[in-house]
Amino acid sequence: MNMAEKPKVPVCLIALGMAGSGKTSLVSRLSNSPKKPYVVNLDPACIQMPYFANIDIRDTVNYKEVMKQYKLGPNGAIVTSLNLFSTKFPEVISFIEKSPNELCVLDTPGQIEVFTWSVSGSIITETLASTFLQLYFTSLIV
Known part of the structure; x- marks a missing residue:
């Protein structure tokens, strides 16, 4: 690589917004575009996805087991699942770095508090920002 080349x-685009605001619909549309993005699903409680995720939190963290093990309700289990998954985020970054895709799209749960006050939201966004230097947020609140 030439020294002048970066x-x-x-x-990295994080689809962030309230439940039902269209985050998953946006990710689905983007994943069907001619230049397919690298897709990361960060919603541990989604039942089915209308797109293929290169990385899916559900492959690492079992949301229902988190509810049982920690005696949590649905929202607490989502936050705790993301907190557990964020410890593996350096591995996620490694996979994104190796991808030839020009765009990485991250689908998030509708519990927006995960990214507004939870440590996992800070870890995820700050790790992406410090690694890739370009971080675009989209808020799909309708």
């Missing part, structure tokens, strides 16, 4: 980094 390494190519993907643009």
Whole structure:
């Protein structure tokens, strides 16, 4: 690589918004575009996805087991699941870095508090920002 060339980094787009605001619909549309993005699902409680996720939190964290083990309700289990998953986020970054895709899209749960006050939201967004230097947020609140 020429010293003047900068390494190519993907643009990371976090679909963030209230439940039912269209985050998953946006990710689904983007995943069907000609230049397919690298897709990360961060919603541990979703039952089915209308798109293929390269990385899916549900492969690592079992949301229902988190509810049982920690005696939590649905929202607490989502926050705790993301807190557990954020400890593995350096591995997620490694996979995104190796991807040839120009865009990485992250679908998030509708519990917006995960990214507004939870430590996992800070870890995820700050790790993406510090690694890729380009972080775009979209808020789909309707």
